[in-house]
Amino acid sequence: MNEPLAERLRPKKLQDYVSQKHLVGENGALTKSLEHGLIPSMIFWGPPGTGKTTLANIIATQSGRPFYTLSAISSGVKEVREVIEKAKQSGGLFTTKNPILFIDEIHRFSKSQQDSLLQAVEKGWVTLIGATTENPSFEVISALLSRCQVYILNAFEKKDLETLLNRAIKHDEFLAKKNITLKETAALLRLSGGDGRKLLNVFELIVSTFEDDKKIVITDAVVLDKVQNNTVRYDKTGEQHYDIISAFIKSIRGSDPNGAVYWLARMIEGGEDIKFIARRLLISASEDIGNANPTALVIANNTFQAVSTIGFPESRIILSQCATYLACSPKSNAAYMAINEAQQKVRETGDLSVPLTIRNAPTKLMKELGYGENYKYAHNYENNFAEQEFLPNEIKNTTFYKPGNNARENAHREFLKQRWKDKYNY
Structure with a gap:
């Protein structure tokens, strides 16, 4: 049994695919594409273990297309061109069965490597499916990105992860022979971080520590004990990426430069992408x-x-300077909370009308309709300020930005009080 559990359970059909219903559900974008036989080049963007590779395999199988795969970690321009040549021979221009070229971790390809894909995608020699954990807007060149649909895959929800566990117990050829009772799942789900592959790897690790003829009862305490006692083996999955970046950011947020530098060093020693x-x-x-x-x-x-x-x-020195500077800076999440609250208000109230006084009035008709009427040009008033309403009438006087308690934002608070009096009286 050398094949990992996650690989053994990899679904072969769209109907067996867990999660991502916005893509593979009855009315999902990819479901419709497969039904019509129109498969565009695409980028799958999402966290590890959300089924990007699986989805690419299913698309190739159900559409009956030749399937080629490359990893951006181990492949260069030479390997890309070799695969494209094979694809041209097995598919062809303007055929409905042009091969699928799947590139895992496409964000790790350099500009020249991505450039080598352009002609093949543009000419239809291959249908490209790229997988990335990074925002493709930053990591995929614009010429290639413009030729691809971007589909976002979300981290698995609790019900999806529990479905995977139950499927493993019932349908895996090895685990189905064991007497497994899944009494508690909270620790397993927490350790997975929404990563289906990681969940199954941890689950298989825990089950393997029991004797074959023993009843296996999975509880949170058992999970935590087994994982702690098998730390080295557990870490070999190589999926601490998000745990360590989380520790790094939380050290900065907690104003601890020592913690920030330590986790930075862990990432650098582990070969993390400096960008x-x-x-x-x-x-x-x-x-x-x-x-x-x-x-x-x-x-x-x-x-x-x-x-x-x-x-x-x-660059390690530059990153260290920045990380320690940020850790030693005063902290405020006021701007972050302000945009969160404003977006929530937009979702609740919809597209409210812009007040007439602050609308643009480039035409005579618009002026006749009252656009821009009674608008007060702030620079024409004392202190470059004139009190007027800038929010839609339905939500006027709503407060989104609440300055934090620090020297600079205390100055912001005082400024707003002086200008707006009671409206911004925090």
Whole structure:
């Protein structure tokens, strides 16, 4: 039994695929494409273990197309061109059965490697399916991205993960022979982090520690005990990526530069993409520090530009400087909370009308209809301020931005109080 449980349970048909109903449900985008036999080039974007590779295999099988696969970690331009030549011979221009070329971790391809795919995709020699855990807007060149549909895969929900576990117990040829009772699942689900493959790997590890003739009762305590006692084997799955980046960001948020540098070192020693780390620093600079220290975002952005230019190993110093600076900065999530609350209000209230006073009035008709009428141009008033309503009437006086308790945002609070009096009286 050398094949991992996750591989043994890999579904072969769309009907057996767990989760992603927005793509593979009855009215899902991919379901419709397969029904009509029209398979566009596409990028699957989502966390590890959400079924990107499985979905590519199913598409190829159900559409009856030749299937070629490459990993961006181990393949270069030479391998890409060789596969494209094979695909051209097995498929062909303007055929409905042109081969599928699946590239795992396409975000790791350089610009020149991605450029080598362009002609094949444009000419229809292959249908490209790329899988990535990174935002393709940043990692896939625009020329290639414009020729692909981007489909987002979500982390598995609790019911999806429990479905996988029950399917493993009932249908796996090895586990079905064992006497397994799944009494508790909370620890398993927490350890999985929404990653189906990781869940099955951990589950198989735990089951393997029991003697074959013994009844196996899975509880949260058993799971935590078995995993802790098999740390090395557990870590060999190589899926600590998100756990460590989480620890890194939380160390910065918690103002601990020692923790931040340690987890940074873990990522660097593990071969993590330095641009991935720099992007997370950019997010933290805005989400966790924000207006408490606006310079943090400037430094984080400069860090991203610097590591993109310099590369490894020198970039480790730049990343360390930025991480320690952010950790030592005052913290505020006020801007982050403000946009969350504003988006929630938009979802609740829909497309409310822009007040007439602040509408644009480029034509005579618009002016006659009252667009821009009674608008007060702030610069014409004392202190460059004139009190007026900028929100739709239905939600006027709603507060989204609440300045944090730090030197800079205390100044923001005082400024708003002076201008708006009671409206911004926090």
